[in-house]
Amino acid sequence: MNLATLTLHEASDKLGRREISSRELTKAVFERIAATDATVHAYLTLARDAALAQATQADERLKQNNSVTPLLGIPIAIKDNFLTRGLRTTCASKILGDFIPPYDATTVGKLREAGAVIVGKTNLDEFAMGSSAENSAFFPTRNPWNPERIPGGSSGGSAAAVAADQCIAALGTDTGGSIRQPAACCGVVGLKPTYGRVSRYGIIAFASSMDQVGSLTKDVRDSSLLLQAIAGHDPADSTSATRAVPNYSDALNGDVKALRIGVPKEYFVSAMQPEVDQQVRGAIGELKNHGAIIEEISLPHTEYAVAVYYIVATAEASSNLARYDGMRFGHRADAKDLSETYRVSRDEGFGAEVKRRIMLGTYALSAGYYDAYYLKAQRVRTLIKKDFDEAFKHCDAILTPTAPTSAFKIGEKMPDPLQMYLSDIYTISVNLAGLPALSLPCGLDNQGMPIGLQIIGRHFDESTVLRIAHAYEQATEWHKKKAKL
Amino acid sequence: MKLTRADVQRVAVLARLRLTEAEEMDLTTQLDAILAYMDKLNEIDTSNVEPFSHATDSTNAFRADKVTNQPNTEALLANAPDRDGTFFKVPKIIE
Numbered sequence: 283m284n285l286a287t288l289t290l291h292e293a294s295d296k297l298g299r300r301e302i303s304s305r306e307l308t309k310a311v312f313e314r315i316a317a318t319d320a321t322v323h324a325y326l327t328l329a330r331d332a333a334l335a336q337a338t339q340a341d342e343r344l345k346q347n348n349s350v351t352p353l354l355g356i357p358i359a360i361k362d363n364f365l366t367r368g369l370r371t372t373c374a375s376k377i378l379g380d381f382i383p384p385y386d387a388t389t390v391g392k393l394r395e396a397g398a399v400i401v402g403k404t405n406l407d408e409f410a411m412g413s414s415a416e417n418s419a420f421f422p423t424r425n426p427w428n429p430e431r432i433p434g435g436s437s438g439g440s441a442a443a444v445a446a447d448q449c450i451a452a453l454g455t456d457t458g459g460s461i462r463q464p465a466a467c468c469g470v471v472g473l474k475p476t477y478g479r480v481s482r483y484g485i486i487a488f489a490s491s492m493d494q495v496g497s498l499t500k501d502v503r504d505s506s507l508l509l510q511a512i513a514g515h516d517p518a519d520s521t522s523a524t525r526a527v528p529n530y531s532d533a534l535n536g537d538v539k540a541l542r543i544g545v546p547k548e549y550f551v552s553a554m555q556p557e558v559d560q561q562v563r564g565a566i567g568e569l570k571n572h573g574a575i576i577e578e579i580s581l582p583h584t585e586y587a588v589a590v591y592y593i594v595a596t597a598e599a600s601s602n603l604a605r606y607d608g609m610r611f612g613h614r615a616d617a618k619d620l621s622e623t624y625r626v627s628r629d630e631g632f633g634a635e636v637k638r639r640i641m642l643g644t645y646a647l648s649a650g651y652y653d654a655y656y657l658k659a660q661r662v663r664t665l666i667k668k669d670f671d672e673a674f675k676h677c678d679a680i681l682t683p684t685a686p687t688s689a690f691k692i693g694e695k696m697p698d699p700l701q702m703y704l705s706d707i708y709t710i711s712v713n714l715a716g717l718p719a720l721s722l723p724c725g726l727d728n729q730g731m732p733i734g735l736q737i738i739g740r741h742f743d744e745s746t747v748l749r750i751a752h753a754y755e756q757a758t759e760w761h762k763k764k765a766k767l
Numbered sequence: 768m769k770l771t772r773a774d775v776q777r778v779a780v781l782a783r784l785r786l787t788e789a790e791e792m793d794l795t796t797q798l799d800a801i802l803a804y805m806d807k808l809n810e811i812d813t814s815n816v817e818p819f820s821h822a823t824d825s826t827n828a829f830r831a832d833k834v835t836n837q838p839n840t841e842a843l844l845a846n847a848p849d850r851d852g853t854f855f856k857v858p859k860i861i862e
Contacts, residue, residue, distance in 0.1 A: 381846055382845060382846060384839060384842035384843055384845065384846075476822075476823065477822045477823065478822070478823055478825060491821075491822070517830060520827075520828035520830075521825065521828075523823065523825060524825075583811075585807070586807060586808055586811065588804075589804060589805045589807050589808050590808070592801065592805070593805060600782060604783075607783070608848055609848070609855060609857050610843075610846070610847060610855050611846035611847065611848070612846070612848070613848070614848035614849065617858075619858060619859070620857075620858045620859065620860055621783075622785075623858050624783040625783050625784060625785040626785050628782075628783055628784050628785070629784060629785035629786070632784070634790075637784055637786075637790070637794075638794065638797060638798070640782050640784065641775070641778055641779065641782060641784070641794055641798060642798055642801060644778050644781050644782040645770075645774070645778045645798065645802075648778065648781060655805065657818055658808050658809075658813065659805075659808065660818035660819045661813035661816040661817070661818050661819070662808050662811055662813060662816075663818075663819035664816050664817055664818065664819045665811070665813070665816060667819065667822070699797055699801065700800060700801055700804060703801075714819075715822060716821075716822020716823055717822075741822070741823050742823070
């Protein structure tokens with residue numbers, strides 16, 4: 283068997299029993315990358331030598347039975363917006379080009395301590411701004427199920443790498459759906475934890491009130507293991523939560539009896555691809571058969587979420603990206619004076635979508651427009667959050683499609699930014715409200731492309747989300763379907 | 768039209784972005800369409816709604832005011848576009 287196809291928990295069991303070594307596993311992953319990445323283009327940077335050295339150390343720890351963790355010796359891919367000490371980090375932008383971080387993101391440090399093997403850095407939409415991975419300054423990533431189609435975004439490289447068995451699991455970030463939508467497009471499991479559950483320290487900031495670190499994995503158990511490894515308070519991130527981290531594996535008991543699951547009527551709209559509607563309704567029926575109580579609910583402000591998101595996210599981005607001035611790091615143009623140096627460096631360094639969002643955000647925050655756009659959006663954001671607060675008074679979780687369609691064709695939505703933004707319609711409310719949500723495979727469309735089911739939970743209740751996802755996964759075979767490369 | 772090309776030029780100065788003439792034209796059209804879509808929000812009366820501040824119940828976080836990171840001049844200067852010894856070298860700031 284090809285070791286690269288193993289799930290994290292399968293590989294961890296085999297390593298623990300000494301049936302395989304981390305070096306064998308890591309080599310299998312790099313062989314798979316060599317065989318498939320000319321088609322998929324999931325990686326921006328590979329760290330083969332360092333990875334093999336980490337694998338050797340992991341094998342030594344396994345041999346001595348020294349601090350064995352579920353991640354020990356496991357090859358993991360990291361989205362290229364996490365700072366990795368000594369390993370090039372570009373955020374898929376020319377403005378960071380050859381940036382070598384002087385420190386690790388907290389989550390990357392946690393993986394290193396747990397003994398994980400870092401395979402490399404995966405492609406994304408520049409500064410995580412996009413839904414298709416086409417906005418990378420370097421190249422678009424392709425969907426392993428069909429290279430003519432997008433892998434989703436912005437964590438498109440991480441999702442494609444997991445789907446193509448180019449790693450055992452991956453880290454991503456999710457500001458408006460950037461883990462869940464690519465997970466749906468590539469037929470893998472994507473988890474965005476509650477805002478504050480995982481440290482954001484060392485993540486290249488996009489929209490700080492919504493950015494969150496999460497995982498892309500081959501199944502739900504892997505998702506629980508990776509969350510366990512990265513969750514918890516970090517003194518370096520004052521927005522990270524101090525509350526205790528539960529044991530997420532305990533939630534995977536297959537029991538959804540009497541759980542109350544809400545299905546928002548506003549999410550089943552005519553713009554949805556018919557097979558998405560069918561498969562998601564099928565999944566709802568499956569959970570009902572297992573004893574869950576399904577009820578229709580209303581999230582009345584849903585139709586305003588995209589407008590709110592693209593004001594708040596671009597406003598925060600325009601402020602966060604002010605740091606790219608070409609002075610202390612990043613690209614600096616040769617210009618006649620300071621002011622021109624700023625303007626030309628940023629012109630040469632940023633791609634079209636990043637410029638568009640900086641412009642939109644700057645406009646929304648500028649004198650005379652702040653009240654009409656930014657403040658208005660933050661008021662409507664309160665209403666969106668209240669919709670969820672109301673729903674969670676009588677529901678334990680909410681079920682929706684992850685995206686209105688399966689993966690669209692490369693180039694299809696590039697000419698119309700607004701159409702691209704609307705592909706995030708089911709995922710962005712969750713970020714606006716700071717809730718945890720997971721996407722898992724729930725079927726294929728007529729073209730054989732994967733469809734994702736989204737499960738949304740209460741703040742800090744990742745356990746219920748994982749429990750429902752696991753129960754559904756146990757009852758179906760969708761997560762075992764693989765892209766044929 | 769909500770947005771003119773002059774607005775785009777004004778915002779580009781605020782955002783410290785150089786734009787070509789073609790970019791100014793494209794952005795005027797695109798941002799105008801996006802802002803028209805945002806106008807949807809005016810359908811809702813929010814006069815009695817507080818603006819959003821934080822997703823969960825967390826409040827301000829305090830810590831002791833002491834240095835915990837180890838200064839590493841070489842590592843921090845390694846990414847500098849230009850340097851002079853242990854200093855960042857930047858274009859002249861005061862005329």
